[in-house]
Amino acid sequence: MSTTANAPKHPPPKHATIDESVTVPYPGDKLDIPGHETRHDQGSRTHRTLKSFSMEGKVCVVTGAARGLGNMFARTFVESGCSKVAIIDLRQEDADKAAAQLVSDFESQGQVEKGEIECIGLGCDVANEAAVQAAFNTIVQKFGAVHAVVANAGIVENYPALEYPAERMRKLFDINVHGVFFCAREAAKHMIEKNIQGSIVLIASMSANIVNYPQPQMPYNSSKAAVKHMAASLAVEWAQKGVRVNSLSPGYMLTALTKAVVAPHVGMLESWAEKTPMGRVGDPEDLKGAIVYLASDASKFTTGSELVVDGGYSII
Ligand SMILES: NC(=O)c1ccc[n+]([C@@H]2O[C@H](COP(=O)([O-])OP(=O)(O)OC[C@H]3O[C@@H](n4cnc5c(N)ncnc54)[C@H](O)[C@@H]3O)[C@@H](O)[C@H]2O)c1
Incomplete structure (x- = not known):
């Protein structure tokens, strides 16, 4: 038997490995990227529109915002009528800055009256259960x-899995899984205690599938x-307590960070677009309708569902 019998037919893929010595600065502070546009052609409507999609009178909380x-989700809620929003992120100063920027953008664009919307920033590591409890109590x-x-x-x-450092894997699960659960649980506790018909949206990914x-x-x-399965499981547990839980699974979205990360990898963006039936990667704005649908009363009989927004990527 040839010694090359087990050799792969194709050369191993060039992994987009993490080089710890390289840091990618978050591109600029200016909100001139897709997904952050709060004043665009569709604009606000004063014509007939489905009332159940309005976020008016609702207090909205977004983590990692x-x-x-x-950040785009928080702004979308304001565009849809919400006037009380909390931005949670790792560092207090980043959360404060984003909250102040959100208010000033809407006010300076004349979309809201001065003082009409309130946005608070909360520094909180979602992987820290006590910090999440404190943040929700403050809100x-x-x-x-x-x-x-x-x-x-x-x-x-x-x-590559063979080299994945165990402590980094634990950290990722602490944030992506346990952190999501701590936030969902705190939200549900407050909603149930106050008899609120609430909606919790867990951001999964097409990578769930x-x-x-x-x-x-x-x-x-x-x-x-x-x-994704956490959303379904919590949905069943809380279905009769008035709390809905759904997941939203985006495909490849071209955020400012994704742009910076793919920039050095020639052809990566094109290959993502090629594998997408719609022939392009997502613009964060493509998620606006989905997040408002799931968070608002428009989806009041939808719970435990996964809404995939990926241009058809995961169906082929
Ligand atoms: N961008 C995409 O293409 C894409 C696709 C599918 C799913 N998603 C999911 O959408 C979500 C947002 O992605 P993004 O591209 O906007 O990422 P991003 O890195 O631009 O933003 C994530 C935010 O979360 C904050 N954060 C990280 N760890 C935290 C912690 N422990 N506690 C509190 N805040 C923390 C960061 O500071 C940052 O502000 C993620 O869950 C991601 O997995 C993104």
Whole structure:
């Protein structure tokens, strides 16, 4: 038998490995990237529109909202009528800054009256159960209730499974799985105590259902599968307590960070687009309708569902 019998037919993929010495600065502070646009062609409507989609009167909380998709979700709620929003992120200063920026953008664009919306920033590591409890207590003290919560904070790392450092795998699960659970549980406790018909949205990923290639990211993919099934399991437990829990699974979304990360890998973005039936990667704005649907009363008979928004990537 040839010694090359077990050799792979194809050369191993070039993994998008993490080089600890390289840091990718988050691109700029300016919110001039897709997903952060709060004033665009569709704009606000004064015409007839389905009332159940309105976030008016609802207190919304988004974790990991200092930037990226989370920041866009918080802004989307404001665009849809919410006037009390809490931004949770790892560092207090980032959360404060994002909260102040959100208010000033909406006010300066004339979309809201001065003082009409309140946004608070809370520094909190979602992997820390006590910190999550304290953050939700602060929000309830400040705003009186919690109606819609998006557990969005999450991280991704790439290491081949054979080399994945155990402590990093634990860290990823602490944030992506346990952190999501701590936030969902705290939200549900407050909703149930105050008899609120609340909605909790857990941000999973299409990676809950498919394996990304060639990026080696087994813990991330498994964590997102856990998040998807966590939503279904919590939905069943809380269905008769008035709390709905669903998951939202985005495909490849071109956030400012994704842009910076793929930039050095020639052809990666094109290959993602090629594998997507719709022929492009997602713009964060593509998630706006989905997040409002799941967080609002429009989805009041939807619980335990996964809403996949990936341009068809995971169906082929
Ligand atoms: N961008 C995509 O293409 C994509 C696709 C599918 C799913 N997702 C999921 O969407 C979510 C947001 O992704 P993103 O691309 O906006 O990421 P991002 O890295 O731009 O933003 C994540 C935010 O979460 C915060 N965060 C990280 N760890 C935290 C912790 N322990 N406690 C509190 N906050 C913490 C970060 O500071 C950051 O502000 C993640 O759960 C991600 O897995 C993203």
